[in-house]
Amino acid sequence: MHSAARATGPHRTTPLRIAIIGGGILGTAHADEAIRRGHTVVQFEREPEARGATVRNFGLVWVSGRADHELDAALRSRQLWADLSRRVPGIGFRAAGSMTLLRSPEEVAVAEDMVARPDADARGFALLDPDAVRAVNPALRGKFLAGLHCTRDGAVESRVALPAIRRHLEASGRYTFHACAEIREVATTGLGVRLRDDHDRTLGADLVIVCPGAALGGLARDLAGELPLRRVRLQMMQTAPLGEVLSTAIADGDSLRYYPAFAGTALDALRAAQPQEPTAAEHRMQLLCVQRLHGGLTIGDTHEYDEPFDFDVDEAPYRHLTEVAQGFLGRDLPPVVKRWAGVYSQCLDPALLVHRARPAEGIWVVAGPGGRGMTLGPALAEQTADQLGL
Structure with a gap:
């Protein structure tokens, strides 16, 4: 072979x-x-x-968290998605960017490390204070110390x-x-x-x-x-329309622990000083949230690696995701209208x-x-x- x-x-x-x-x-x-x-x-x-x-995903074209050896491919793929959207407008591609919202000094330190790296411009990174975050995404009226803005991220309607x-x-x-x-x-x-x-x-x-x-x-x-390869199971949910524009995708500081781009001494310090909330740790969670063209929010996710996978979904992760998302938005979420699990395959060689x-x-x-x-x-x-x- x-x-x-x-x-x-x-x-x-x-x-x-x-x-x-x-x-x-x-x-x-x-x-x-x-x-x-x-x-x-x-x-x-x-x-x-x-x-x-x-189809059981966010539709995110996620450049920001990619490891060094993935970055060129991610940037090229984003370009190809933009090219494809000109040929096929129905895919719903938009170069909306993302905002990773930071709630502790240790999380902010990881973001500061990222914007000081040589590839920060290639990734489209900028570290914003709360007022600047809200100027980019006015729907974020909740509590956070800063936001790591990435202009390279995008989304399609999966x-x-x-x-x-x-x-x-x-x-x-x-x-x-x-x-x-x-x-x-x-x-x-x-x-x-x-x-x-x-x-x-x-x-x-x-x-x-x-x-x-x-x-x-x-x-x-x-x-x-x-x-x-190994298989990975995740849980997600979809809300009714938000009633306002969420102009970027959003992520929480737990995503810094998950995506390989953020590895380094600042992340090591974050892990040592700030354990994950128990539900997030148990289910290997991060918050990702993107608004669909119909106005609803797709919110997730969890990571389960040990098969056989459960056939049902756990409620605790959904409660955690709801609390985190509401904390960033400063308002209640619309009703959740769909919940689902999905499975993807992943190379064992990173x-x-x-x-x-x-x-x-x-x-x-x-x-x-x-x-x-x-x-x-x-x-x-x-x-x-x-x-x-x-």
């Missing part, structure tokens, strides 16, 4: 027949990249629509973006989407690759890209064996952005971006296409 992540040569001039298995953000981003490069794509999704982590992208791809005349179609067999032949789905339809392709999301058994395991495996000639498995799927999806697809010389 081969795994790599670097370009192998110039782009191919002869169009290929490419089959993409998986209708989530990675599969759809790979489809868009292949169509833009002149190839023909057939995409398969076993559900009527993607129903995994692709539940409507993929159908909008597919409609755009269909207009090319070189794209077909098969919903409710589970691929049962993928095998190399003398003429390329042969696929068979659960409707007993067969298809020939020159290249197959499998993007299984968190479904690491079944076809993905048959093709590539046990992948070096140095990898995604795991790429080639179990056979003409067959690739691309999986495990972790919670970075929406952030990095377009850039990862571009990297795959470069690596394969598409």
Whole structure:
């Protein structure tokens, strides 16, 4: 088995027949990249629509917290999302930025460390006092000492973006989407690759890209064996419309503990001096909050790593998130109208952005971006296409 992540040569001039298995953000981003490069794509999704982590997320394009080795890809992906929004306005991309709200001197010290680093401008960081925070985001009328503003962060409408992208791809005349179609067999032949789905339809392709999301058994395991990935479960919720504009996404100081960009002596001091609130520590929590175009707030999240995962959701994390969000807003939240859990897959090697495996000639498995799927999806697809010389 081969795994790599670097370009192998110039782009191919002869169009290929490419089959993409998986209708989530990675599969759809790979489809868009292949169509833009002149190839023909057939995409398969076993559900009527993607129903995994692709839609059970914030829709955030989150540059601010990325580690050094992720930053270039995150910035490139944000550019690709902006480019895609010009082609497909229906994805709802907006370059709204984010505000990480800081409630203790130790959290402020981590932010001060970040804005003093050489890459602070590349990340779009500025440390603001409360009045400056409210000038950027007037909905934040609660209590905090400062805000770490990041102008590079953005958001898309995760539940409507993929159908909008597919409609755009269909207009090319070189794209077909098969919903409710589970691929049962993928095998190399003398003429390329042969696929068979659960409707007993067969298809020939020159290249197959499998993007299984968190479904690491079944076809993905048959093709590539046990992948070096783990699965992560999270809980989130959605409110009714806020009734005012939340002009940036917001995060709390617990996000400093979670995102790798903030590692350093200041974060070590924060951890030593300020333990997390017990519920947040138990559920490995941070507050992230983004306003959807319909006005409601998507709020999360938790992190659970030990399988088997519970099939129900715990109420304590929702109470904690509600209290923190209300403290920043200085008002009660609108009623919560939806609660859900989601599962994504994550590379065990933190140095990898995604795991790429080639179990056979003409067959690739691309999986495990972790919670970075929406952030990095377009850039990862571009990297795959470069690596394969598409």
